[in-house]
Amino acid sequence: MNLIATLGGIGNIRPAPGTWGSLAALPLALVLMLVGGPTLFVIGIVVVAVAGWFATKSEMDATLQDDPQQVVIDEVLGQWIALLPVSLGAASTGVSLFALWPGWVSAFLLFRLFDIWKPGPVGWADRREDALGVMLDDAIAGAFAAVGVALLAGIAHGIMAVT
Numbered sequence: 001m002n003l004i005a006t007l008g009g010i011g012n013i014r015p016a017p018g019t020w021g022s023l024a025a026l027p028l029a030l031v032l033m034l035v036g037g038p039t040l041f042v043i044g045i046v047v048v049a050v051a052g053w054f055a056t057k058s059e060m061d062a063t064l065q066d067d068p069q070q071v072v073i074d075e076v077l078g079q080w081i082a083l084l085p086v087s088l089g090a091a092s093t094g095v096s097l098f099a100l101w102p103g104w105v106s107a108f109l110l111f112r113l114f115d116i117w118k119p120g121p122v123g124w125a126d127r128r129e130d131a132l133g134v135m136l137d138d139a140i141a142g143a144f145a146a147v148g149v150a151l152l153a154g155i156a157h158g159i160m161a162v163t
Helices: 017-063 073-082 084-093 101-117 121-126 131-159
Strands: none
Touching (some): 017 073, 017 084, 017 101, 121 131
16 A cells, blocks of 8 residues: 555655655656546546545554655645646647647646645645545645646637637
8 A cells, every 4th residue: 555655655755755746647647648538537536536545544544644745646636636627628629638738837836836835625625634634635736726727728728829
């Protein structure tokens, strides 16, 4: 379970293990999107959410910590949720995932912002001090970031679009 919770040990990298976990989530997301499009990507998100919850609980029990720093599977979940508009946008328009690089950058930066800042419900989930809270705060931060990515895409492709 430790390998899942730490994403194969990436959570042991210092400083900023959460940022390393978020960065590692990007190529994993790309592989899922290239192999199976949004459908496989959504399945991957569900699998990470469930497996991550169990692995996080196991790691919390083993370390007796409320939110062990080495647990980064929650960052993978949040980062992947933040990337959903990129996956869906590429699939619905037939545009290459690589052409949507601004969406990838926005998803990464917005997710890290919301995960660190912890506004509103993100902070509420973080204060739960249980495995569900560890996973949920990143899922909510990822959802906030996904909304931001969609809004930025709307601005870039709507208001600023050249006709």
